[in-house]
Amino acid sequence: MSRRGNCHDNAVAESFFQLLKRERIRRRIYATRDEARSDIFDYIEMFYNPKRRHGSAMKLSPVEYEKRHFLSLEAV
Numbered sequence: 001m002s003r004r005g006n007c008h009d010n011a012v013a014e015s016f017f018q019l020l021k022r023e024r025i026r027r028r029i030y031a032t033r034d035e036a037r038s039d040i041f042d043y044i045e046m047f048y049n050p051k052r053r054h055g056s057a058m059k060l061s062p063v064e065y066e067k068r069h070f071l072s073l074e075a076v
Contacts, residue, residue, distance in 0.1 A: 019048075020040070020043065020044075020048075023043070024039070024040065024043045025040070048062075049061065049062045049063050050062075050063045
């Protein structure tokens with residue numbers, strides 16, 4: 001996917017990981033890898049996907065954006 005000189009192909013992933021680090025990981029110290037894995041899973045599945053609004057998705061959460069997208073496909 002990536003090629004030399006193409007700086008935009010990783011932008012989405014880099015943006016997500018920057019937010020994950022800023023909003024969750026830097027605030028905590030994990031005793032075990034399993035604790036870190038569980039906490040990051042909780043962040044993604046319980047906050048980031050269903051609740052956090054995204055500017056590129058018309059200020060909707062990813063879950064709400066997908067619901068609206070699939071409803072628009074059914075209407076066609």
